[in-house]
Amino acid sequence: MQKKKWEILTDQETISHLAESLKNKPATVNAEITPTGSLEILSHHEIERLLDASRGGLYQLFRRCTLAVLNCGSPIDDSRIIMEQFKNFELKIFQQKGGIRLELINAPASAFVDGQIIQGIKEHVFAVLRDIVYTRNEVIESGMFDLSQSEDITNAVFRILRNAQVLKTSDMLDIVVCWGGHSINRTEYEHAKEVGYELGLRGLNICTGCGAGVMKAPMKGATIAHAKQRIYSGRYLGITEPGIIAAESPNPIVNDLIIMPDIEKRLEAFVRLGHAIIVFPGGVGTAEEILHILGILLHPENSELPFPLIFSGPEESADYFQQIDDFIGYCLGVEAKQLYKIIIGHPAKVAREIKEAISSVQHFREACHDAYYFNWLLKIDPIFQAPFVASHENMAKLEIHRNQPIHLLAANLRRAFSGIVAGNVKEEGIQRIEQHGPYEIKGDPEIMDKLDKLLTSFVEQKRMKLPMKEYIPCYRIVK
Numbered sequence: 211m212q213k214k215k216w217e218i219l220t221d222q223e224t225i226s227h228l229a230e231s232l233k234n235k236p237a238t239v240n241a242e243i244t245p246t247g248s249l250e251i252l253s254h255h256e257i258e259r260l261l262d263a264s265r266g267g268l269y270q271l272f273r274r275c276t277l278a279v280l281n282c283g284s285p286i287d288d289s290r291i292i293m294e295q296f297k298n299f300e301l302k303i304f305q306q307k308g309g310i311r312l313e314l315i316n317a318p319a320s321a322f323v324d325g326q327i328i329q330g331i332k333e334h335v336f337a338v339l340r341d342i343v344y345t346r347n348e349v350i351e352s353g354m355f356d357l358s359q360s361e362d363i364t365n366a367v368f369r370i371l372r373n374a375q376v377l378k379t380s381d382m383l384d385i386v387v388c389w390g391g392h393s394i395n396r397t398e399y400e401h402a403k404e405v406g407y408e409l410g411l412r413g414l415n416i417c418t419g420c421g422a423g424v425m426k427a428p429m430k431g432a433t434i435a436h437a438k439q440r441i442y443s444g445r446y447l448g449i450t451e452p453g454i455i456a457a458e459s460p461n462p463i464v465n466d467l468i469i470m471p472d473i474e475k476r477l478e479a480f481v482r483l484g485h486a487i488i489v490f491p492g493g494v495g496t497a498e499e500i501l502h503i504l505g506i507l508l509h510p511e512n513s514e515l516p517f518p519l520i521f522s523g524p525e526e527s528a529d530y531f532q533q534i535d536d537f538i539g540y541c542l543g544v545e546a547k548q549l550y551k552i553i554i555g556h557p558a559k560v561a562r563e564i565k566e567a568i569s570s571v572q573h574f575r576e577a578c579h580d581a582y583y584f585n586w587l588l589k590i591d592p593i594f595q596a597p598f599v600a601s602h603e604n605m606a607k608l609e610i611h612r613n614q615p616i617h618l619l620a621a622n623l624r625r626a627f628s629g630i631v632a633g634n635v636k637e638e639g640i641q642r643i644e645q646h647g648p649y650e651i652k653g654d655p656e657i658m659d660k661l662d663k664l665l666t667s668f669v670e671q672k673r674m675k676l677p678m679k680e681y682i683p684c685y686r687i688v689k
Contacts, residue, residue: 237319238296243312243327245336252310256343257303271452272342273301275469278456279334280314280321290637292456312339330462337374341469344373350471363595367470367478368584374468376447376483377583383572385447386564387417387484389499390424391492391673392458401524401557402427402490408561410435410444414568417484419476420448420467421458424490429463447483451476457635472597473628477502482585485571486518486564489550491527493673494634494665498627500534502594504542505620507549511589516574518567519550522560530671537664541623541657542616593621600629600639602646605685610653610661626651626661633684634674643684652688662687 252260259268277299281292302313312335321331349355349369355362371377386409390402406416406428416432418425429446436444448464451473460467470476480487481503489500507517521531531552539547553560572582580587598604608622629649632639643649651661665685668674674681 238299238316239314239319239322239325241314241317241322241325241327243314243332243335244309245312245332245339252303252305252343254305256347257305257310259346260303260339260343268342268346269301272339273299275338275342275452275455276301276314276335277318278459279331279338279467280318281456282321282331282334282459282462290640293637312336328462330465334460334464334467337467338469341370341374345370345469345471348373358596360590360592360595363475363592364478364482364586364590367475367482370470370475371468371479371483371584374466376466376468378445380582382413383485383568383575383582384414385417385445385484385486386414386428386568387480387487388424388428388490389419389480389487389492389496390490391496392421392423392425393493393673394423394491397524397526398491399423399427401522401527401555403431404557405488405490405522405560406431407435408557409564410441411439412561412565413439413441414561414565415445415447417445417447417449417480419454419458419495420450420460420464422461424492424496425458426461426463427490428488429461433463449476449479449483453632453636453638456637473631474595474597478590478595481506481517481588481590483583484585485568487520488560488564489519489521491523491530491673493668494627494630497534497664497668498624498631500538501620501624501627504538504546504549505594505617505624506588506590508542508546508617508620509589509591515587516567516570517549517588518564518571520560520563521550521552522557523554525555528554530667533664533667537660540660542620545616546620591617591621593618594624598625598628600625600632600636600642600649602642602649605629605649605651608651608653610651610657612654612657623661630665630685639684648684648686650686650688655689658687658689662689 260272277292277296296316296318298316300315304311321327349366355366357363357366402424409416409428410432416428418429432444432446445466446463447466448460449468449470450458450460451470453473468479470479477499487503489496503519506512523531531554535547535552551563575582578587608626610622610626612619633643633649669681669683
């Protein structure tokens, strides 16, 4: 039986071939490392849970996330190819008098210099260990949280961030969340870096999804600006989750890495922790993030709450943002369009507007006695918090129509984009596509038409995946 085109490009045989056919077979090393500052001590029970694959699969989760961290800078965004390249990678954990010791076997050599692991990468490895252990033991299995309830989900997000020591008391608000794609062109990268530089000159800190492309560029710009301003406490926060970390390996500038348990808690962490958001050019993941924040801000209980949101890119990205703006206006209306500004070019203007807008947020928080370090007052509807499993059945059942409140339509559109992200780069999503073919997305015919045109433009602009091969859609729009 002849295989379908998408099967030919995604089956296990092809993955093995791609991994083997890379120009340089990846070199590996064996090494032992000990933590500094993230997690020095584990109980015997915690170590047993980590190493016992029969008890919840915690070892495989730790292995996958650690490999992603060690494989920093990889040009591959298909998690299965990375796992195939380093299929002999293993971890061992030892308890010793001074704490724990981690043995890395067949680890990517790119994480080492003259036999020593790069310090930032070592910190990321133990941040992974810290968050995986804490989330499993203290959040998921402790009985303290009912993760079907909105309030408990928010409290769980707060606890994970607090345990990671990223909730800092301060006299000012200064965290700017930067969203955008990992598959961008050089001009877009330089623009995002220049915006980060202007933010850094104004004493602002950067939070991104921790990966490459737009997730790295603002941090790189901010580090230079912070050095010029003699700011030695610059913060470059990276928030990720196990399903995406292999496709978006943490970049080495990140000095606070946080692993949230799923994409919904990752997105909530961004909007609770950040004081403003800048959206740069990207693909479906960026569209998902845009719909997430717009859906939250469209909730009636957030109508008076200030939340600065700016879309920014170089001159050549003007058409991209016009497409996004048209899609939002058609699907969500004028009310949604009023929640953000679009600034093309002018990095300094973007930074000035963000700085000024954050002052309004600070006055609001003072008046409402809300914390500077965590946005407790932000109302998040449970539909934005419940984990969405991108199965074919769930994707086909999405309610994408106007016969519902606007913020719920935004939530369902967000889930559609989330499913496409899963089908593009997440292992479980890719496997579902292999087994059952592309997802079918149904809904209001006119909205489907707009969605189809937007997704087609992403494909044409090579925003879906890193341009290593022809992109075959993991979805089919049913009109």
